[in-house]
Amino acid sequence: xxxxxxxxxxxxxxxxxxxxxxxxxxxxxxxxxxxxxxxxxxxxxxxxxxxxxxxxxxxxxxxxxxxxxxxxxxxxxxxxxxxxxxxxxxxxxxxxxxxxxxxxxxxxxxx
Amino acid sequence: xxxxxxxxxxxxxxxxxxxxxxxxxxxxxxxxxxxxxxxxxxxxxxxxxxxxxxxxxxxxxxxxxxxxxxxxxxxxxxxxxxxxxxxxxxxxxxxxxxxxxxxxxxxxxxxxxx
Numbered sequence: 395x396x397x398x399x400x401x402x403x404x405x406x407x408x409x410x411x412x413x414x415x416x417x418x419x420x421x422x423x424x425x426x427x428x429x430x431x432x433x434x435x436x437x438x439x440x441x442x443x444x445x446x447x448x449x450x451x452x453x454x455x456x457x458x459x460x461x462x463x464x465x466x467x468x469x470x471x472x473x474x475x476x477x478x479x480x481x482x483x484x485x486x487x488x489x490x491x492x493x494x495x496x497x498x499x500x501x502x503x504x505x
Numbered sequence: 506x507x508x509x510x511x512x513x514x515x516x517x518x519x520x521x522x523x524x525x526x527x528x529x530x531x532x533x534x535x536x537x538x539x540x541x542x543x544x545x546x547x548x549x550x551x552x553x554x555x556x557x558x559x560x561x562x563x564x565x566x567x568x569x570x571x572x573x574x575x576x577x578x579x580x581x582x583x584x585x586x587x588x589x590x591x592x593x594x595x596x597x598x599x600x601x602x603x604x605x606x607x608x609x610x611x612x613x614x615x616x617x618x619x
Contacts, residue, residue, distance in 0.1 A: 438610045
């Protein structure tokens with residue numbers, strides 16, 4: 395079946411670097427995408443979302459890019475900090491359906 | 506509080522026992538979801554309540570799993586005759602009942618079946 399997945403299971407960066415976490419989706423009918431951050435022992439925390447009528451959306455230190463041509467989603471974190479260390483999930487949604495999650499990428503930030 | 510609240514935060518029980526997990530959604534959120542997360546895995550959808558409509562139970566793994574939502578607010582997920590494979594973190598989320606709204610999660614209940 396169609397699903398959302400991630401390219402890299404673990405990403406290690408130095409503090410201050412920019413981080414890019416990637417996600418591939420296969421369902422062309424998906425029209426809404428979300429990035430979540432999950433710290434150990436916590437539930438997923440909403441970071442940023444984007445609708446399919448947009449290519450880019452920026453938040454505080456984060457940018458989400460959507461390439462519908464190749465069904466690719468990325469999360470860019472500027473000036474990565476140790477507090478950004480967590481597992482990051484992308485999720486897709488169609489209309490009122492439930493979210494479909496990828497398996498996650500662990501981001502490790504070294505001081 | 507302002508967020509989704511789940512209880513208990515941890516539950517250890519013996520195989521074969523029944524368990525109840527509780528979720529208090531964000532006030533005003535009429536959509537409520539239950540997910541299961543196994544160690545190092547993504548989130549597996551279990552059940553979805555949308556307003557007064559019949560719930561979407563398509564993700565429940567067996568008839569040992571059931572959920573209800575009373576008064577359109579608090580929800581309880583019940584697992585009967587627990588098995589060791591039921592060990593996981595059970596997460597609840599809520600959202601506004603409109604198209605393309607982010608789901609907001611609680612911190613989950615970590616269930617361990619001995």
